[in-house]
Amino acid sequence: MEQEAIERLYQAYGQGMLLYAWSLTKHKSDAENLVSEAFYQLALQKTAPKEIKFWLYRVIKNGFLDQQRRKKRWKFTLFHHEAKSQTQQVDEWLIEKESHQALYRSIEKLTPPYKEVLVFFYFLDWSIQEIADYLALSNGQTRTILYRGRKKLKEDLGDD
Missing domain, CATH: 1.10.10.10 (Winged helix-like DNA-binding domain superfamily/Winged helix DNA-binding domain)
Structure with a gap:
């Protein structure tokens, strides 16, 4: 796909996709990674999918499910994530009131x-x-x- 078309789609759907990805992952960085991966996958497409909006959301959901499967296989803990509570990170990022x-x-x-x-x-x-x-x-x-x-x-x- 053309870069301009992808930029327009990002402007139109980026914030909503980020919110959706956050609702799945509970981590800002993981959510951003899922959204950028979805747009990367879109850029690799030779022809635009029929329902681009739904296609992008489906890529996010499938990416999240893949992450969950990998985490089940490899159970290791990142210590810097334990230092901050997950809800505290989410509150700082999304919840202002x-x-x-x-x-x-x-x-x-x-x-x-x-x-x-x-x-x-x-x-x-x-x-x-x-x-x-x-x-x-x-x-x-x-x-x-x-x-x-x-x-x-x-x-x-x-x-x-």
Whole structure:
């Protein structure tokens, strides 16, 4: 693909992709690596994929799953990561207001289908149809997951 086209796509989708990658990894640097890898993979393509937006998000998700598989095989600990708490890194990077911390922590606790749908819907402003297309679900299934995710958040947050 042409460099100008890739730059336009990065301007259009980069922030949303970074937020999505962060929601999976919980680390700023890992999220940035996933996003840059997705755009690198796009640059290697001779012809543009049909649904570029969804294709990029799929590359991020597959890259994350590959990382998780590698981590299971090779269990070693990086000591400099233990020095700072993961939530502290995330809070410094994404959460500016103390009132939102509980919401972000509750979203982190959710299992992938609920977490993904909530992040896509509320933070990336995707429509139900876009989410359904991306996750290969029907609109009804997507709405149900969104409803149940909201319900789980409400239970976790209580009266807040």
